[in-house]
Amino acid sequence: MEGSNPNPVASDALEKKHALMLERLENLRQARKTGSGSGSEAAPSFESVASFLSRFSDAKRSIDAEFSRLRALDPSAKPDVKPQLEALSAMIADLERLVAENSYFLPSYDVRSSLKSISDLKESLDALSAELVPRKKFSFKNKPLKKPQPVVSKEKEEFRVLDDEKSDLGGVRESPGFRNKKGDVLVKQFRVSGEGKGDFSLIDLDSCEVYLKGRFRALFVHRIKNCRIFVGPVLGSVLIEDVEGCLFMLASHQIRIHQAKMTDFYLRVRSRPIIEDCSVVRFAPYQLAYEGIEKELQESGLGEETENWANVDDFRWLRAVQSPNWCVLPQEERIGVVDISDKREQCQDN
Amino acid sequence: MQYKFFLPFFLGASEKGFRDPPCSSITIAMGLLSIIRKIKKKEKEMRILMVGLDNSGKTTIVLKINGEDTSVISPTLGFNIRTIRYQKYSLNIWDVGGQKTIRSYWRNYFEQTDGLVWVVDSSDVRRLADCRMELHNLLKEERLSGASLLVFANKQDIQGALKPEEIVKILNLDAMDKTRHWKIVGCSAYTGEGLLEGFDWLVQDIASRIYMLD
Numbered sequence: 183m184e185g186s187n188p189n190p191v192a193s194d195a196l197e198k199k200h201a202l203m204l205e206r207l208e209n210l211r212q213a214r215k216t217g218s219g220s221g222s223e224a225a226p227s228f229e230s231v232a233s234f235l236s237r238f239s240d241a242k243r244s245i246d247a248e249f250s251r252l253r254a255l256d257p258s259a260k261p262d263v264k265p266q267l268e269a270l271s272a273m274i275a276d277l278e279r280l281v282a283e284n285s286y287f288l289p290s291y292d293v294r295s296s297l298k299s300i301s302d303l304k305e306s307l308d309a310l311s312a313e314l315v316p317r318k319k320f321s322f323k324n325k326p327l328k329k330p331q332p333v334v335s336k337e338k339e340e341f342r343v344l345d346d347e348k349s350d351l352g353g354v355r356e357s358p359g360f361r362n363k364k365g366d367v368l369v370k371q372f373r374v375s376g377e378g379k380g381d382f383s384l385i386d387l388d389s390c391e392v393y394l395k396g397r398f399r400a401l402f403v404h405r406i407k408n409c410r411i412f413v414g415p416v417l418g419s420v421l422i423e424d425v426e427g428c429l430f431m432l433a434s435h436q437i438r439i440h441q442a443k444m445t446d447f448y449l450r451v452r453s454r455p456i457i458e459d460c461s462v463v464r465f466a467p468y469q470l471a472y473e474g475i476e477k478e479l480q481e482s483g484l485g486e487e488t489e490n491w492a493n494v495d496d497f498r499w500l501r502a503v504q505s506p507n508w509c510v511l512p513q514e515e516r517i518g519v520v521d522i523s524d525k526r527e528q529c530q531d532n
Numbered sequence: 533m534q535y536k537f538f539l540p541f542f543l544g545a546s547e548k549g550f551r552d553p554p555c556s557s558i559t560i561a562m563g564l565l566s567i568i569r570k571i572k573k574k575e576k577e578m579r580i581l582m583v584g585l586d587n588s589g590k591t592t593i594v595l596k597i598n599g600e601d602t603s604v605i606s607p608t609l610g611f612n613i614r615t616i617r618y619q620k621y622s623l624n625i626w627d628v629g630g631q632k633t634i635r636s637y638w639r640n641y642f643e644q645t646d647g648l649v650w651v652v653d654s655s656d657v658r659r660l661a662d663c664r665m666e667l668h669n670l671l672k673e674e675r676l677s678g679a680s681l682l683v684f685a686n687k688q689d690i691q692g693a694l695k696p697e698e699i700v701k702i703l704n705l706d707a708m709d710k711t712r713h714w715k716i717v718g719c720s721a722y723t724g725e726g727l728l729e730g731f732d733w734l735v736q737d738i739a740s741r742i743y744m745l746d
Contacts, residue, residue, distance in 0.1 A: 357657055357692055380691035381655045399690045400655055418690070418722070421587050421656070438587055438607055440632070453606035458631055483603060495609050497633040 207286055231292060234284045238296055241277045245270065245303060252310060263314045267307070274303050357402070359383030363390050369525045372396030372414070381418075384411065393525040397478050401434070412470055412522055415482035431470050431520060433484045439463065446511055449491040450484055457508055458497040466511040467491050471521040578738050579624045579644050581679075583670065584651035585663050586630035589686040592721035593651060594627045597731060602721070607631065611641070618735055635666065642675040646738045647682065649730075652703070654685045654693035654718070664703045671708065680737040681714035682730050689720035713737050 248270050255263060281288075281296045288296075359382050360368045368390055372378040374397060381400035384392060392411040394401075400418040403411075406425040411432075413420075419436035426443045433450040442460040449455055450468035457463060467487065479485050492510055499505035582590045591612060595602045598616050608629035616623045626641050628634075650667055653659075670676065683705065685696040696718040700706065708714060715733050719726030 357655065377691075381693075383658075385658075400687075402656065402658065404658060418687075419587055435603075436587070436605065436607060438631075452604045456607045456609070456631070458633055495607070497609065497631045500609075 210283070229284075229287055231288060234280075234288060235292065238277070238280060241273070241280065242299060242303070245273050245277065248273065249306060249310065252314065255314070267311050267314065271307060274300065274307060277303070357381055357383050359385060359402070360387060360390075360392065361385045362387075364388040365390065367391045367393075367525075367528075369393045369527045370395070371527050372398045384409075393522050395472055395475075395522065395525070397482055401432070403430075412520060414470070414472070414475060415479050415484050417482050429517070431468060433468050433470070433479060433482070435483070447491075448511075448517075450479070450487060451490045452483065452488060454490055454493045454495050456495045456497060457505075460496070460498075460507050463508045464511040465491050465494055465508060466516050469517075469519045471519055472523045472525075576621045576743075577624060578621055578646045578735065578742075580626065580647040580649060580734070581641055581645045581676075582625060582627040582649045582651065583638055584630055584649075584684075585653065585656075585659060585666065586632070587656065588630060588651040588653040588663075589684075589721040590627050590630060590649075590651045593649075593684065593686065593719070593727060594625055596721050596724050597727050610634070618731060621735055621739070623731075623735070638670070639673070642673055645676055645679045646742065647734045648676055648679045649682045649684060649734065651684045651686050652699055653687055654695075654699060655687050655690040657694065660694075660699075660702050667703060671712070677709075678741075680734055680741070681708075681712055682734040683714065683716040684726070684730055685716055685718045686721055688718045688725065689722050713741075 248266075252263065252266060252270065278297075278300050281293065281300065285293050358377060358380060360370075361383070362385075365388070368387075370382070370393070372382075372395065378396060378398045380398065381402065382394065382398055383402040383404070384406060385402075385404045387406045387409050389408045390410075392409060392413075394411075394413040397415050397417060399416070401413060401416050401420045403420070403422040404424060406428055408427045409425075410429045413430075413432050416432065416434035418434070419438065420432055420434045421438050421440075422430070422442060423440045425439075425441070425445055428442075428445045429448075430445065431448040435452045437447075437449060437451050437455040439447070439455065439457045440459055442457065442463050444462045446464045446466065447455070448466045448468050448470075455465070467489075468491065476485070494505075494508050496505035496507050499507060582594060584590055586607060591605050591608050592602050594612065594614055595605065598614055608627065609631075610629055612627040614623075614625045614627070616625060628638055628641055648670070650670070652663055656663075671681070683696075683699070683703070685694070685699045687693050688695075694702070696716045700716055705714065705716065715730070715737075717726050717730035717733070719730060721727065
């Protein structure tokens, strides 16, 4: 909208600006006249270049004198040198203000030269204060906060104590299971009214054959090597961690497999089995037989084949293409129906 | 997150909260708080985050409390969201998978969380140390510092499961920051026992903070 006639508008604005500046300057002068006690030494108005210059050089001379006095100062008098430096800095600031307040009538050359000498003064002040009051070198320090420190260590201690306590607790409260066996045949028969209400663990087994018959609630498997494990229906979930070179035959509502290597899983599972951090694991359908297993499977909601044994989710392979970590076990390599009817409990577990 | 976008608008519109000198940051903070309260009050919404190790029963709890079928639940790959009417409130429940691989994504769900539900498999004694470590890591998170914490000691129906009092000790819950509102409830997502008790407490506690017990 201003495109057609920009100049009048622009000059209008300029004029307004100019008027405002004049008004401000007028106000300043009035203030100087009336409020001579405003504290500023530059207050009196003289409005002549000569008087400004003489005033400026007076002030500068006294500053220079102060400089040489401070430079000659004994370095041992350091403690009280700081306020003196501050006073000097204030003098320079006053001088700067003097220039600023009179700049409106000074020739630009004088303004420039006086500003130059002021910046020189500032520089030498900085140099002087660096010399007299060496600044502390700034650095980030690993200064421990006094308060939190003991709290943290205490917490750690508590944790450690708790760890001990926990292992004690684990000792007292060790869940039923087979632990620390090598080269054994381990059989367990669950009774619905008894242990079938609880969970069972297989921990630290090497080269064992394990037969768990009957229904129970949850199975935990940890650190197993070269074992063959056959399990009846698990009503809840199965959690397998850290196994290698094994064969598992399991029926359960949920199956999670972590850190398994070179292991075959024969599964019947209501939901999708998952693997995480596994390699060379293969899957096939559940084919376990013993007297009464069909009824037990049905009562556990595992009577039907869901085909979920092949619907494996790999948490380390969230892509549409097949995970390289698992595959379906080829038909010809499957072990077929395994009948464990003749396996009887011989030894006490744990 | 969504409330953030509304704030500037309310700052301009609501002057009642700013009667005192505007330089007082406390006044501003209180003003903001009252605005947030007001927005939330309208919707009566609560955002609840369900977390815990894998296999602890988070999804089963959410489905059970929502009256859904719990017989076929696959381990959660990612997360589920359920909006549930609970008393006069609308609960947005974020159920986030607990597998190790995806625990690092929990942080993406911290924003605007009113209530935190930490689910523990009380029968998984071996992994309680992991459980404690993950919980304490979570509680360090500043964005969750105001959230009420409900700990569900799940799977109480399994024989030999640890009791809530034992879980308190092992998870070192008494060592938590004293400003944290928390409670532990033994439950069974399988039978449904204890679930309502836990959610009742959580909703009441959040309501008393956000809606000033209205």
